[in-house]
Amino acid sequence: MVTLIPLDGIPAGKAGPSRVTVRPAREDEIETLRRIERSAARAFRLIEAFSWLAVGDVQSAERHHDLIGKGTNWVAAADGDQPVGFLSAEVVGPELHIWEISVDHLHQGFGIGRRLIRHAVEQAAERGLVAVTLTTFRTIPWNCPFYERLGFETLDEATLPARLDAVLDEESEHGLPRDTRCAMRLTVKD
Template sequence: MRIRPAAPADLPLLQDIERAAGEPFRTLGMTEIADDEPPALELLERFRKAGHAWIAEGDQVEGSGGRPVAYLIGEPVDGAFHIEQVSVHPDAAHRGVGRTLIAYAADRARGQGLTGLTLTTFTEVPWNAPYYERIGFRPLTDPELTPGLREIRATEAAHGLDRWPRVCMYRATT
């Protein structure tokens, strides 16, 4: 597996990965999440230009020929690197691809002097909060939320994501 910065030509492939990664939500009755459109190309390009869009490529998906199988986008928020999205194609799941992307983001964040990683996620989806706890993230309490995280959560709520329980999580980069 190789991690590299996303290139402009990769961005439509990231949308394809996102669509595929959303499909398992159907099994949990979360069809709105499965049907949600992936990030727009303009948004992906904003993360890419900022140097905060990385892809994993390799042979995790048979016949992928080194094409992207996962991606991570994010940005600094209040002294930490906030993971906006990390998605792994289901055919590459359970092979450490997401964990490797997160470790890569942690290394980049540490190099920029950021103290940790943050993300928001669903608490009751097995490959969301329970997974992140297994790889070292911890839930943040309400008093621990920074202004930027509160703004992110408010935006998520406005988009209807609070229909299912959500949580903000943190992991130190050290």
């Protein structure tokens, strides 16, 4: 299914793509998606403690391939069907877990990330899933506060499901301090 979403609510003084199409990612776009993630990570250059993320590893081509095969890797394509963002997720039990969402730095601030999230939530509902989950930075404005505005709730560390606890532990092993991260959940409405 392809969802055409006209961009509305673009901040004054900003001109973005006139249309964004959210659709399944294709195999021939994997390297483009990796470039988009690297581009999106540029925002971390402004945060000293995490500036290393701007040049760090991105999601592997193998991982993209796997998620494309599962039908849970979606692209936001702008005018001319050119990918400008993506969301990679995976069905885990009764939930859709978002592993990565990235929008090219030149296309950030136009609502593309919100539309990718909305598409993922719609897909979760269509599949009969009960929730969408993710892990993110607690205090970085385009992370936890952004997801809260979209209806995600931060999960209590003391009652964190084992699966999400394990994801946070693995992230910590890869250099993301656990005290800077949180797990979030959005209940899917029927």
